Amino acid sequence: MKDLIGLEHLSGAQIEHILETARPMKSLFTRSIKKVPVLRGKTVALVFFEASTRTRSSFELAAKRLSADTLNLAMSTSSVTKGESLLDTMKTFEAMKVDFMVLRHSSSGATELVGRDTKAHVINAGDGSHEHPTQGLLDIFTILEKKKRVDGLNVVIVGDILHSRVARSNFWGLAKLGAHITVCGPATLIPKGIEDVFGRKVRVCYKMEEALKDADVINVLRLQRERQEGDFFPSLREYTELYGLNSERLRLAKPDCLVLHPGPMNRGIEISSEVADGPRSMILEQVTNGIAIRMAVLYLFSGPNGFPANISAAKKGKKSLLEIGN
Numbered sequence: 511m512k513d514l515i516g517l518e519h520l521s522g523a524q525i526e527h528i529l530e531t532a533r534p535m536k537s538l539f540t541r542s543i544k545k546v547p548v549l550r551g552k553t554v555a556l557v558f559f560e561a562s563t564r565t566r567s568s569f570e571l572a573a574k575r576l577s578a579d580t581l582n583l584a585m586s587t588s589s590v591t592k593g594e595s596l597l598d599t600m601k602t603f604e605a606m607k608v609d610f611m612v613l614r615h616s617s618s619g620a621t622e623l624v625g626r627d628t629k630a631h632v633i634n635a636g637d638g639s640h641e642h643p644t645q646g647l648l649d650i651f652t653i654l655e656k657k658k659r660v661d662g663l664n665v666v667i668v669g670d671i672l673h674s675r676v677a678r679s680n681f682w683g684l685a686k687l688g689a690h691i692t693v694c695g696p697a698t699l700i701p702k703g704i705e706d707v708f709g710r711k712v713r714v715c716y717k718m719e720e721a722l723k724d725a726d727v728i729n730v731l732r733l734q735r736e737r738q739e740g741d742f743f744p745s746l747r748e749y750t751e752l753y754g755l756n757s758e759r760l761r762l763a764k765p766d767c768l769v770l771h772p773g774p775m776n777r778g779i780e781i782s783s784e785v786a787d788g789p790r791s792m793i794l795e796q797v798t799n800g801i802a803i804r805m806a807v808l809y810l811f812s813g814p815n816g817f818p819a820n821i822s823a824a825k826k827g828k829k830s831l832l833e834i835g836n
């Protein structure tokens with residue numbers, strides 16, 4: 511597998527392998543020198559056609575902590591503003607012999623399109639409302655760290671499911687690892703037929719009070735106003751009243767329920783500040799874990815044949831990262 515397009519294309523064992531690899535990566539963060547030389551001589555191009563704070567900076571940090579060189583394309587000052595196409599932009603990077611293209615684009619399928627046409631490894635950093643695989647992985651890593659398992663957990667995903675690439679990557683990853691998934695939001699923001707799409711039943715609730723009962727994890731999604739054409743609910747005030755996560759609603763979940771949000775947050779709309787900054791919130795932990803996951807992804811896809819299909823064979827004979835770092 512040359513490219514990371516989505517968690518749909520990974521098996522449960524491959525997802526687990528990435529999560530296991532991220533663990534020693536995270537342990538590097540407490541060292542005085544947070545770097546290992548495993549990608550020395552490689553170049554990672556960060557090509558973001560949409561705005562980003564977390565994904566872009568954490569991919570850059572991840573590449574640097576693995577000793578790779580990074581190349582950042584700032585859209586506003588690039589030749590994209592003169593009308594250069596996505597494929598021509600990516601071919602230009604290929605001519606510069608980059609090893610990785612980390613791509614964010616507003617069109618679903620953009621990373622797959624580019625991946626077919628380049629020798630570089632293409633990593634999806636979010637394509638339209640299709641997938642955001644490293645976000646899905648870091649969400650699951652965060653759950654696993656705190657809960658020690660994913661299998662059998664009740665995970666509730668709340669909000670704008672229709673436009674959310676984060677939701678899709680969460681569905682694929684969580685379903686493959688055996689979680690029970692509930693989605694909750696206005697009917698207009700829940701795709702039709704979602705119940706059977708992800709290989710495991712997804713429960714659909716239109717009432718927060720019903721959805722949150724027995725929840726182990728609540729993943730609150732941002733309202734994707736930039737992707738919404740038309741009105742999906744009467745007003746923001748009404749949306750908050752019906753679907754905003756506040757302390758009172760959080761009490762309906764299990765006492766040790768975790769709260770996730772991929773960021774950026776609309777504070778006071780889909781989540782109250784009290785919850786976002788409260789003891790159950792994993793939001794900043796997710797940011798830290800994002801670096802570890804992206805290090806693991808860059809490392810595992812860097813081999814000449816890309817990400818291994820046969821995980822048990824790949825594990826044999828592979829030096830541990832901490833060993834490499836010493």
Ligand code: CP
Nearest residue numbers: 562563564565772773
């Ligand atoms: N979660 C996420 O993708 O955040 P950014 O848009 O800041 O990268």
